[in-house]
Amino acid sequence: MGFALQWLRSLAFIVVMYLGMPVYAIVYLPWTIASPHGAVAACHAYCRYVKFLARWMVGLHCEVRGTPPTDQVLVAAKHQSFLDIIMIYDAIPHGKFIMKQQLLYAPILGQFAYRLGCVPVNRGKKGKAIAKMLDDVKRGEQLPGQLVIYSQGTRLAPGVKRPYKVGTAVLYEQMGTDCYPVSTNAGVFWPRHGIYRKPGTAVVEFLPPIEAGMDKEAFLARLEAEVEASSETLLDEAGFIRKAE
Secondary structure, three states, X not given: OHHHHHHHHHHHHHHHHHHHXXXXXXXXXXXXXXXXXXXXXXXXXXXXXXXXXXXXXXXXXXXXXXXXOOOOXXXXXXXXXXXXXXXXXXXXXXXXXXXXXXXXXXXXXXXXXXXXXXXXXXXXXXXXXXXXXXXXXXXXXXXXXXXXXXXXXXXXXXXXXXXXXXXXXXXXXXXXXXXXXEEEOHHHHOOOOOOOOOOEEEEEEEOOOEOOOOOHHHHHHHHHHHHHHHHHHHHHHOOOOOOOO
């Protein structure tokens, strides 16, 4: 009975969450057209809406640990769930995501991502897109912000291992800024697939920054070691049971 009721609550939560998306888009549309600050405000408001619904409807609380950056830096994050996107974005003043080019054509999402200054990339053309973004910021045509990249390249279920992609190290070198590693256990409570949302406390943790100027190979090794170790600790805290190998 408990599982069935939580499943129904989860279904209702998902429906209400997505129904809210076009409402926020419409309310903030005039400001978004006039200024990128409108898009930033809209996305922060929607993130707070989702976190409130999660807490109220399915008993899922969100906790951000560490010190989120406020300068123009690189944020290299673990990605397990849509929830970690919500939590990371709401924790930083002006997040911009590395995203697939195709997402620009998604209704609502694409238009707001464009106004936020997210960086759409095609395979093999990431360097050119990042260079343009940095140049636009310098010329005042785009707001400075925190560039978020998922170092494993995709969303992975808790406990799944995949190498960290060299693109993060190339981006770190190209930007010449500090990098904030981010770990999470959000996938335990909000899985990649399915409807059920597990009650509890999902955590996103901003780890101490990796200073600019490291060798790419050393940087990537340090990033992977720190994010994976912290994420494993958070999984244990959430009571995650690993499959026997």
